[in-house]
Amino acid sequence: MSSDQRDAASATMRVLDEAGDLADGADRPDADGLLAGYRQLVHGRRLNELAGALVRQGRLAVYPSSRGQEACQVACAAALSEGDWLFPTYRDAVAIATRGVDPVEVLSMLKGDWHCGYDAARHRVAPQATPLATQLLHAVGVAHAARLKGEDTVVMALCGDGATSEGDFHEACNFAAVFAAPVVFFVQNNKYAISVPLARQSVAPSLASKAVGYGMPGVRVDGNDLAALSTVLGDAVERGRRGAGPTLVEADTYRVEAHTNADDATRYRTADEVDEWAGRDPLTRVSAYLRGVGVLDDDIEAEFTTDADRMAARVREGLGVDVAPDPGELFAHVYATPTQQLVQQRAALQAEFDVEEAR
Incomplete structure (x- = not known):
C-alpha cells in the first residue's frame, strides 16, 4: 500500500464544508449533478419522516431511520450502474429507494410481510440484512462470480461501524482482496452499534485504516458531504470495474435519531452531541452550496418538496392496502x-x- 493510500485512510476527504462552502483545495463539483442528488436527498429525508410517522401510527412494526445519513444513502446508490448490485442493511431503505425500488415495496417488510418486499434479482438489490455483516459475504460471492464470468458488475456492500467488529467482515474483506473481487465495502460510521460507541469497538485510527491489513485501498470521507461521497464512491466503483479489486470506504456520519423506535438513545448519548451533529445536516450543506452558485432557488426547492410529498402520499396509500394472505x-x-x-x-x-x- 502506498503512502498516498495510507494518508487517504486516515484523513477525511471533503469537498463542501459544514457551511456549504467549497473546502480548501477542493475542485468545484458538477452543479447539475449535485442538484439531482439534492432532489434525492429531499426525497430520502421525506421517506425517513414518513416511515417514523407510520411506526407511531402502528402501520409499520419498526423502522431504523437513516436521518442524518441521507447523503451516504443517495451517493452509494447513485454510484452504481444498472447492472451492478447493492447489498443493503436494515437501515438502508433510502438507498434502496434511490436505486429505483418502489418505496412501498421497500417498507413492506417492515409492515410485516413474509418476504423482502421487492424482486431482488430484477432490481439487483439484495434483501435488507438484519444480522450484522452476513450480507458482506453474499456480496463478495456475487462479485467473485461476476468476475469469473467476465462481467463488469460491481457490488456495493453496505454496513455500519458495528459490523466491522464481526468475523464476517474480516472474512469478506480478506477474500475480496485476495481474489480481487469488484466490491466496494461502504461503512457508514454513525458512531454507535446500537448503544456501543465506536471507542468500545475499535482503537484503530480510522475504520478505513483497517484496509491496510487486507492490502486494499481505504478511504475516509465526510459522510455528510454529498459531493465528496459521490467522488469517492464513484472512484471506488470504477476501480472495481476495471479489475483493480475492492475498496474500503468509511463515511464519517451520525445517526441523528434513535437506533429504532424501540430504542431509548438518551441512555447512552447526550442531547448536546445530537444537536452538534444535527447542525452538520447533509441537506442544508448541499442546499447552501447550490443556492450560492445560483442553481437552486425557492421555486426549485418547492418543486422538490412537492414531489417528495406526492411520493409520501403514494406510499401511505400503498401501505394502507390490506393484502389477503x-x-x-x-x-x-x-x-x-x-x-x-x-x-x-x-x-x-x-x-x-x-x-x-x-x-
Whole structure:
C-alpha cells in the first residue's frame, strides 16, 4: 500500500464544508449533478419522516431511520450502474429507494410481510440484512462470480461501524482482496452499534485504516458531504470495474435519531452531541452550496418538496392496502424444484381449505 493510500485512510476527504462552502483545495463539483442528488436527498429525508410517522401510527412494526445519513444513502446508490448490485442493511431503505425500488415495496417488510418486499434479482438489490455483516459475504460471492464470468458488475456492500467488529467482515474483506473481487465495502460510521460507541469497538485510527491489513485501498470521507461521497464512491466503483479489486470506504456520519423506535438513545448519548451533529445536516450543506452558485432557488426547492410529498402520499396509500394472505405461498420459494414432501404438504393444506369452502 502506498503512502498516498495510507494518508487517504486516515484523513477525511471533503469537498463542501459544514457551511456549504467549497473546502480548501477542493475542485468545484458538477452543479447539475449535485442538484439531482439534492432532489434525492429531499426525497430520502421525506421517506425517513414518513416511515417514523407510520411506526407511531402502528402501520409499520419498526423502522431504523437513516436521518442524518441521507447523503451516504443517495451517493452509494447513485454510484452504481444498472447492472451492478447493492447489498443493503436494515437501515438502508433510502438507498434502496434511490436505486429505483418502489418505496412501498421497500417498507413492506417492515409492515410485516413474509418476504423482502421487492424482486431482488430484477432490481439487483439484495434483501435488507438484519444480522450484522452476513450480507458482506453474499456480496463478495456475487462479485467473485461476476468476475469469473467476465462481467463488469460491481457490488456495493453496505454496513455500519458495528459490523466491522464481526468475523464476517474480516472474512469478506480478506477474500475480496485476495481474489480481487469488484466490491466496494461502504461503512457508514454513525458512531454507535446500537448503544456501543465506536471507542468500545475499535482503537484503530480510522475504520478505513483497517484496509491496510487486507492490502486494499481505504478511504475516509465526510459522510455528510454529498459531493465528496459521490467522488469517492464513484472512484471506488470504477476501480472495481476495471479489475483493480475492492475498496474500503468509511463515511464519517451520525445517526441523528434513535437506533429504532424501540430504542431509548438518551441512555447512552447526550442531547448536546445530537444537536452538534444535527447542525452538520447533509441537506442544508448541499442546499447552501447550490443556492450560492445560483442553481437552486425557492421555486426549485418547492418543486422538490412537492414531489417528495406526492411520493409520501403514494406510499401511505400503498401501505394502507390490506393484502389477503395466500397460505400456498408458504411452499412457493423453499426450493426451486419443490420436494415430494412439500408437494404433499401443499396438497394436504389445499384439501383442508377445499373442505372448508364446501361447507
